[in-house]
Amino acid sequence: MHKIIYLLSFFLCLQVAHAQRTGEIQGIVKDRKTQEYLVGVTIAVEGTQKGVTTDIEGNFKLTLPVGSYNLKATLVGYKPLTKFNINLTTGNAQQVTFELEEETQTLDEVKVVVNRSVSVANIETPNSIQKLTAEEIKNNPGGNFDISRVIGVLPGVGGTAGSVGGFRNDLVIRGGGPNENVFYLDGIEIPVINHFATQGSSGGPTGILNVSFIEDATLSTSSFNARYDNALSSVLQFKQRDGNPNKVEGNVRLSSTEVAATLEGPISQKTTFLASARRSYLQLLFSALDLPIRPSYWDFQYKITHKFNKKTTLNLIGVGAIDDFYFGVPKETDASKEYILRSNPLIKQWNYTVGASLKRLITNGYVNIALSRNMFDNALDRYEDGKSEDPNLRVFNSQSQEIENKFRIDVNQFQGKWEYSYGAVVQYVKYNNDFFNIFSREIRNSAGQIIQPGLKVTFNTDINFFKYGAFGQVSRKFFNEKLSLSAGIRTDMNSFTDDGNKPLETLSPRASISYQFADKWRVNASAGRYFKVPIYTVLGYQEDGRFTNPGNKYIQSDHLVAGLEFIPTPQTRITVEAFNKKYKNYPVTVGRGISLANEGGDFGAIGNERVTSIGTGRSYGVEFFFQQKLTKNIFGVLSYTLFRSEFSGADGKLISSAWDTRNILSAQLGRKFKRGWEMGLKWLSQGGAPFTPFNLAASQANYSLVGRGTLDYSRLNQGRLSNFKRLDFRVDKKWNFKKTTFNLYLDVQNALLFKSPAFPQYTFARNADNTGFQTTDGLSLRRDGSNAVPLILDNNDVSVTPSLGFVWEF
Known part of the structure; x- marks a missing residue:
């Protein structure tokens, strides 16, 4: 304790020279x-x-x-x-x-222009767009330098049950699933931005991208530019800065969750670099906090920029991660919950994206050419009672890889008041999966007759095919820039699905209009049709050695959006938007008859089964957003979204989707003080997520095998969790020395210790000494569970994640 006091006193004494730095x-x-x-x-x-x-x-x-x-x-x-x-x-x-x-106005014309310093809209995307700067990302309370968490303060952005409690980074935007979002880093698509991603979906406990690289992040939740494919809910673009061209510098970040190092500088007069590596300590922190999850990971990132001349620039980028995830048993866990934790899967993953992009300035515009490769390796294992030493007790195993090689080109030019762009993309895709899963045992009645057959699936698949698409977009402003119009069209095809080479099947027009009717007011509207290719787990699924899902169609989503933008001051922006999204061709499972939109988000994979494109869906609502940029040392945001999200299964009936939380409220307030102090508060809340109750008979029969309850799909999403709420805070203190800076911070998620509602868990009661299960007859547990004592456990634990650390800049 004395050493800590001496250390703090030393730093405080150095504040005498602070003002001169x-x-x-x-x-x-x-x-x-x-x-x-x-x-x-x-x-x-x-x-x-x-x-x-x-x-x-x-x-x-x-x-x-x-x-x-x-x-x-x-x-x-x-x-x-x-x-x-x-x-x-x-x-x-x-x-x-x-x-x-x-x-564009002449000097004698009256200028009526919305201040673009705070508005982030552009002529192609006039609405449903938000931007965060690097400083807003770094100092976000509860964000812990994680970009995926930071955007949770923006309108329309929610999470899945469990993820909103600070556990996962699933992005549920305007009622759409996590796999409906696409991510671009300096114009290169990166399919995986989180550690421990769910294959066929998204999310994970923490993000991969290094915030020290990021200049800004832009989120578009509709009216997507035609250059982007596969986006149904959002496009999230990360823009990286260049390395320092004048000197070598860097920073080291050390906290209770991780250690990270970043280095940058010049390689030559025309070349700069950025490079980083990070190692997590989350498994140690969560063990100390008595939490069950044990994520351990590495990640790496680099950017090299070479300027051939004033007109030509080459960027080389790379992002990669190595993940190892398992569940531990907390000290305070009772015997029944301990068994549940041991039955969770073991996860080992690694992924990378590398790419090269060339920008060449041409007459009245520029050309972008990008070549990239990404790979995702996912290994999942689950055993009865977590006994991984016995291969005979394995109930689930999946060894899969997704590989994409992409070539993109786009041309961006203007002619007078017209702006236009066009381009194409070609991708070569490989997917393989060695899959084994025992879903359920057969159930027999007292007479020994089978009343429900068991289900076991095994297959080994290896597919490769091409994806390709083309787009065009044109825009123009009229009436002294008061009126902006934009229209675009694209089509996407592939060489695998039955209708994959029919360009008219995926013809996706979009149009937007923006009109400034007063000095500080603008009205915006857009309409568009967007398509997404079925996920690889669906396309690669096999039964009896043959592919069952080539007949699946591209998922279709039609958007209608209208809203108002009010900018009372150059630092303040207020928007109100109404949106309506309609879905078509959504995958529905053949065996269970449910939409993949009602699968929710969890660790592992979704889509490894026979599905058909008969599902429909809709998501509609209204959202409000207030943003105050730094003014008198105060900045903040406030957003609220009211929405409904519904999808249909084989019966065609629209019911609440797994993402239908209906209300999302977020607020953030930051305050800068003198002498390097800064404090931030963030409030997050949303309505309870739907869930499906257990089928008690099937759960009891199968639990000893699969380690989890069996859901009653006849009551799909008829349950609902309690509302979620969380308060995060962050305090920073900077000491600026002659050539270095030391930033000490405390970041706390869920500071008020609210419960984090998540799905209930089915289990059997354990005996007093935790050597086995309780039984109704005192005998050993039968394989069909008929003499077990079933329990349904609420999953509303309190989870608080404090992170004390520092950033040393040099």
Whole structure:
């Protein structure tokens, strides 16, 4: 204790020289349409008399006292743009990029333009779009530097049961499933952004991407640009910054959950790099907190940027992870729950995405060319009573791989007031799976007659095929930019499914309109049709050595969205939107007759069964969003979404989907204080998720085999969990030394110890000494469970995750 007091006193004494410390901002300014560097742009520091102009290559550099600043870029003939909450330290230089949009009015025309410093809409996507900066991601309370958690404060973003309690990163957006989202890193698609992902879905306990690389993240929940394929609910784009071109620098992050190191700098005059590695300590923290999950992982990331000349830039990126996951037995766990935990699967995964993207400036625009490869290896094992040493007790095993090789090209140009883009993508896909699963045993009556047959599935599959698509988009502004119109179209095909080579089957038009009817008001609307290829677990499934699902169609989703945007000040943005999504061709299981949208999210895999494209669905609602950028050292957001999400199975009846939580409320407030102190609070709440009750007879007969209850699909999603709520907080304290910065932080999820509702669990009562199960006749447990003592356990434990750590910048 004395050593800790001496250490804190040492840091506090060093605050005497705090005010004299300075940091550096390095930046570049480009034209949004042409991507050419802009010369002579004025970069002003709001609230001060300081500023600078860009040089012949569009670069600028500012040296300022440490602190938080808003920077405003202005140039005659262009709309002004402000970057908010740039946190300047002595340790690492800040990298800032401005993309200015040309002003089209003449000097004698009246200008009525929404301030683009706070609005993130663009002509192709005027609504349903939000952006988070690097600083908002880093200091998000409860986010713990995890980008997937940070976007939970945005409108329409929820989670699955269990995930919202701080356990998983499933993104359920506007009532759509986690696998309806696509992710792009610097224009290259990355299918997996979380550790321990569910195959055929998404999510996992923590994200993969290093927040130190990210310049900003943009979430679009509708009116997707036609260049993006497979998106039904959202497109999440991560933009990485370049490495420092002037010097080698980096940071080390150490906390109770992980250790991470990042290094960046110049390789040559034209080449920079960013590189990082991270190792988790979550398994140790969760063991200390007496939580059952034990995730252990590594992840790696890099970016290399080479500028051949002013017109040509090459980016090389890579992201990878190695995961090992198992369930431990907490000290306070009773005997019955201990058996449940031992019956959960063992998970070993690894994945990577590597890619190269080339940007070439051309007349009135630019061309992007991207070549990438991604691979996901997923190994799952489950044994009766967790006895992995006995292969005869294995009830589930899946060894699978997904591999994609992608080539993308898109051209972006303008002609007068018209903007247009077009391009194509070709992908070569491989998927293999060695699968074994005992779903249930046969059930016999007292006379020995079979009243329900058992179900065991085994297959080995290996498929490879091509996917390809093309798109075009055109946009124009009218009436002095008050009215914006955009329209796009794309089609996607593949060489595997029966209708895969019919381009008209997936013809997906989309259009949007935006009208500024007053100085601070804009109305936006969009309509579009979007398609997604069936997941690989569905396409690769086999029975008796043959593929059963080639007849499945692309999932279709039609969006209608309309809303208002109000910008009362350059720092404040308020939006209200109504949305309606209708689904068609959703996969429905043949054996159980349920939609995959009602499978929920869990560890493992979904889709390994025979399905047919007969499902329909709908999700509709309204959402409100308020955002206040940094003003007088305060910033915050508030969002609320009211919605319904319903899908049909084989009976055609629409019922609540697994994602139908109906209400989502989130709020975040941040406050910067003097001497390097900062505090943030975040509130998350949402309605209870639906769940399916247990079939008690089938559960009792099968439990000793599969280690879990059997659901009663005749009462699909007729149960509902209690509401979820959570308060997170974060406190940061920075010490700026001459050339380094030390940031000490405390990040706590669920600080008020609310219960985290999750699905109930079925089990058998254990005997007093935990050597076996209780039985009604005192004999050993029968294989059919007929003499067991069934229990249904509520799953409403309190889970709090504190993380104390530091970031050292050098």
